[in-house]
Amino acid sequence: MDMNRRQFFKVCGVGLGASSLAALGMAPPPAYAETIRHFKLANTRETRNTCPYCSVGCGLIMYSRGDGAKNVVQEIVHIEGDADHPVNRGTLCPKGAGLLDFVHSPNRLKYPEVREAGSNEWKRVSWDEALGRIATLMKADRDANFVTHNANGQTVNRWLSTGFLAASASSNEAGYITHKVVRSLGMLAFDNQARV
Amino acid sequence: MNNEIERYTPAERSNHWAVAILFVLAGLSGLALFHPALFWLSGLFGGGVWTRILHPFLGLAMFLLFLVLAIRFARYNHLNAYDRQWLKQMDDVVNNREDRLPEVGRYNAGQKLLFWVLVLCMLVLLVSGIVIWRQYFGEAFGVGLIRLAAVAHALAAFVLILGIIVHVYAAIWIKGSMGAMLYGKVSRAWARKHHAAWLREIGRK
Amino acid sequence: MASQDITARSATTTPMPQVRQVGEVAKLIDTSKCIGCKACQVACSEWNELRAEVGHNVGVYDNPNDLGADSWTLIRFAEYENPASGNLEWLIRKDGCMHCADPGCLKACPSPGAIVKYANGIVDFNQDKCIGCGYCISGCPFDVPRLSQKDHKAYKCTLCSDRVAVGLEPACVKTCPTGAIVFGSKQDMQMHAAERIEDLKERGFAQAGLYDPAGVGGTHVMYVLHHADQPSLYAGLPEAPAISPLVELWKGVTKPLALLAMGAAVLAGFFHYVRVGPNRVDEEPDPGEPTVHQVDPSVHVVDPNKQP
């Protein structure tokens, strides 16, 4: 494959021409595709909430996919601060900014489970079975250990052998009904996170 | 008596052309990244990403084969006093007045110089290429060194390409050279004209 | 998205639209208000849907330990004993892309359109066009872009160009609990910084100042520093950042010159051929040689006109 003069001229000419034209800015015009990513919250549904972590009580806006139509399962896709909120004014701390990963944590519990005495595993049970068994255990313990009168014969009506540790982030409504139920049972070993 | 002399063995020729092909591929892929005006060359390699992926491997392969080639030819490429005289008469060289030049051995001084330039460029390209090869060595070097290597790589490539342009042109210009590398043989007349000392030397053997 | 005109584009030699007068934006990071809470880090990752690996603690608060393809911003902590006041200072800086007016990454990038600069000052990477060479990393005076090991594409802070495009502030700005990160027009941010600097001076930081380095044409992410005379105290913030001269050499005027040189070499050969012509071996038989003559095949092929 030897090159003859004509071929040689051709190769040189095309190469040189192309490169110099290109260098002078005559390259074929590139298509400028839209580079900005789409704004991901367009058409999501906004719900107001309060951060469940510390007691600053920052306002949140939760954005969920779906418009609430019957055939859509809403899923929260983004959470950010509520700019109208007079305390946090839209800001969130690192925990609050990462709330999405709390909502979608792989370690969220999904089903009632029981670990039987001595067992090394969880067994999934139905709500009915779980609540039924717990109620039976509670009643047995209450009936056996309820104290109506103390040694001095004073009316005391207390149940000390079962205790209840209430939450720190559950709502007032949950707390209120918890208190109502727990006290009606006569429980005194009742506490919450305020203590620690 | 056979009028033809073997100048390159089949192995040498294969080696040379393998390096040449890899040079073209590495060169084109490198040029695609060298200047925006040549980015279209990346299309030859399946796009920018493939160009980025292939280029270092092409370069590495080129280097390894070149290394073999260089080892084969290194002993013919020692410069001597005749070579210096040859270089001084560059004007005679370019104007085809070979009769005025000192007698040339297997390679003339220009070829020898080119050989060493190629060796140097290849080494620089290899070392600097590894330094800027992000996919495998991204964490290994500091940014200062990487920047230096990028410049060195571009510079060495530039020099190499210039050298090869000269080399290719010389092959076109000096009739008979192309055949030497294609078929391995040259005529005695060709040898006497361009490499008289070499002809005498093989005659003695 | 008028405010998102592209005014510079990597590996592109033609001019970009320049006619519309788009105001520049800037993010101002006030290190004197920053408590290093990392909300910006988390908000950035949450918004951009990034989840870095859960790493290790290497003996410092900085986690992850470095910027990454999936960690676009990072709080860096430095403990400094001020020799003048005798006080310990915990200097905390949010690291990330500075969105330079003269972006080194864009200069270094060989892939057309993989890096763009918008008229509002945002420098953004387009991973579709990124070829993964990592030149942007070498080009950056602040050591910001990172290549992903997953897809070998370069990533960095986008200044939330998707949020800014619809009139929102970047995610880190929105979340910052103490107002250490603020966002607005570059001019407003400079004015805000001036107020902050005055306050800092009044609190005894005589060298307080704004970090908006001229070496890169100014930045669209600026810092208020208590010690503006010593930016390197803040976990190695460059004192006088500029695109490295090596990068300028590599990506500057030398490139077209080199192209021209190569073209010139080819031309030189061409004209030499035209003027001097090929170097041919004489056809006379070798004196004292056998009479059988074999034509030099190369000559035979190259110049058929000379054939008898």
Added chain:
Amino acid sequence: MTNHWADIQNADLVLIMGGNAAEAHPCGFKWVTEAKAHNKARLIVVDPRFNRSASVADLYAPIRTGTDIAFLGGLINYLLANDKIQHEYVRNYTDVSFVVKEGFAFEDGLFNGYDAAKRSYPDKSAWSYEIGADGYAVVDPSLSHPRCVFNLLKNHYSRYTPELVSSVCGTPQETMLKVWEAIAETSRPDKVMTIMYALGWTQHSVGSQMIRTGAMVQLLLGNIGMPGGGMNALRGHSNIQGLTDLGLLSNLLPGYLTLPGDGEQDYAAYIAKRTQKPLRPGQLSYWQNYEKFHVSLMKAWYGKSATVENNWAYDWLPKLDAPGAGYDVLKVFDMMFQGQINGYFCQGFNPIAAFPNKAKVGAALARLKYLVIMDPLATDTSEFWRNAGEFNDVDTAAIQTTVFRLPTTCFAEEDGSLVNSGRWLQWHWKAAEPPGEARTDIAIMAGLFHRLRALYAKEGGAFPEPILNLDWPYLRPDDPAPDELAREFNGRALADVSDPASGAVLAKAGEQLAGFAQLRADGSTASGCWIFSGSWTQAGNQMARRDNADPYGMGQTLGWAWAWPANRRILYNRASADPSGQPWDPAKKRLVWWNGKAWAGTDVPDFKPDSAPQDGMSPFIMNPEGVARFFALDKMAEGPFPEHYEPFETPIGRNPLHGNVQAVSNPAARVFKNDLELFGKAEEFPFVATTYRLTEHFHYWTKHCRLAAITQPEQFVEIGEALARERGITAGDRVKVSSNRGFIKAVAVVTKRLRPLTVDGKTVHQVGIPIHWGFSGVAKNGFITNTLTPFVGDGNTQTPEFKSFLVNVEKV
């Protein structure tokens, strides 16, 4: 908080001590940076560690953990000695002029009446005011009476000299004086300091008294009731304020009403004890309304079954035998450890990680018959029986506890209200369905209750009356709606409620009440939590209000959500005005004032709205004396004036204030015999340790969240450079930290921010130990930090001493 988050912007000086607001409450801390930026405020941080709050402070002072009473006691001494008090405020609004009973004494570290065997003060009768012939407390406005509170106070703290305080706290004297000097400046009526504290004060064996000392400083400076002032407890959890307000504690009922003790068999006496008559003429003594709140509560709980005949179901309330807090968690876990507890419920709580001495807590749980976990997340406690190697080395097969784990919704999946630290009740809305079969806590409690009620109805059993008669009017009995419950705790009229003066009907039967002023003791109203009354009125859900208008520019936003009590944003705000009813600083600190006819202002007045200044009613209307107390009467377990006691694990082994061995540490703390033996000594455990949380994590929840795990992936401890050198430790090494109760291993963060202090002539190193890791989660697994902490609590709150104990540190 007496004040609220956004109000911090009005401060001239912010003191963060016993807390680390920047770390634990960054979005609230914003208002500190706002005060600095826009009010030229200064920030002072006093803390064992140079922490994130200190990083933006104008002045930082190191202190040995557990010695804050000494620091603040010294400050009180400094203020009194240098006459840096807000005289008019102190004289008019506090008890300085009150004369204390004869017999009150303080000697050798103990107040009078101490019983060493009981480790308490059983007889506190002398800790009270001298009562005059007119039935009122005796006062001496000239402050010359030797037993007037002012002189007792002065005398008590005269021992807290700068030299002594510096030697106890390890704070360099020069730095300490700079801090005191800056604080003293706010004694000017137009200068206000706020104190922000949190568990850094609470979690000591003398935590309550530390807080009291802080409050006393604020009273001397005239900073309580002021905008930008107050004592601001930064509550830890999103609704711990609300759950405390709702009385979910052993000894409480909703709205800080209290359970009767065994001795209170008589309902009338129970009420009488809680409705104290004013101790000075013209005072309001608001608790005189106690019975209205109590009866309304019993009507909310027992409906028609609570009648005047059965004393509003008085006997259906359990009575407390244990003194003080009763069955607090330390007590209950000690009982559990002794095998006296059979069943236990953990609703959104992780005690094995959250309580001290994990070994004891784990052993206690293993003695339960059944344990019920309700949580959105897989807590460590729910798996206390799982062997997790050295993190939880237990014999699973030997643990006979049946554990039920019930999945609950998280905040995003339910409607409801939370109370923030500023006492704002804020409503939130559900955004998605919970995962799997998770249910709300409300549905779980209702489901349990119904099964129990059905069992009692069918089989009978012990004392079934309160269970069978509990009022349950909800539309869906198995899943009461949050708004039904919210309406119930607000309260409604059961019969027409009318104004006793005019006879006008205020609320018709069945209507929601407008506020607790409408509650009645005759059974005509029901309200589940009187202080929340006003949160869901006839006008609707006040907690859901979203008007953030701030007409006075002081951040009060009265139209946003709803604050208890009565939508009041700053407690004791009457004290922001001088005795004549005008703001102390009319230019910048206007909160409430007397407009000639009534109290008005930027906030809801915390006062009788029509009581003119000349009537002489004092601002602290909840107290029978009408004024704030320096002298705590018999309300505190350790005595009326805070005194410095060493942590139970003290690095110096003595109390530099007095030689009495009984008074080294809090003589009235909550401590159990078997735990006393587990306290370590400085010879074996030479370093002072303190535990805390980090801004990147929330307790033991966020180790389940990837984004949080990324920002702080692995357990570490912080040690100073000097200690690291001494022990051959470099940053990133693994170290073993051990106390007398166990050990943890973690990565060492070596820092300049923890420096050795000179205490009592000795060099004391402090070690910082964050708490967030455990044996499950997305973050790297680690040890439970509370393996190390001592099982001892404050004498009043029973809060464990997580903040100060002794450890040893070795390189692994």
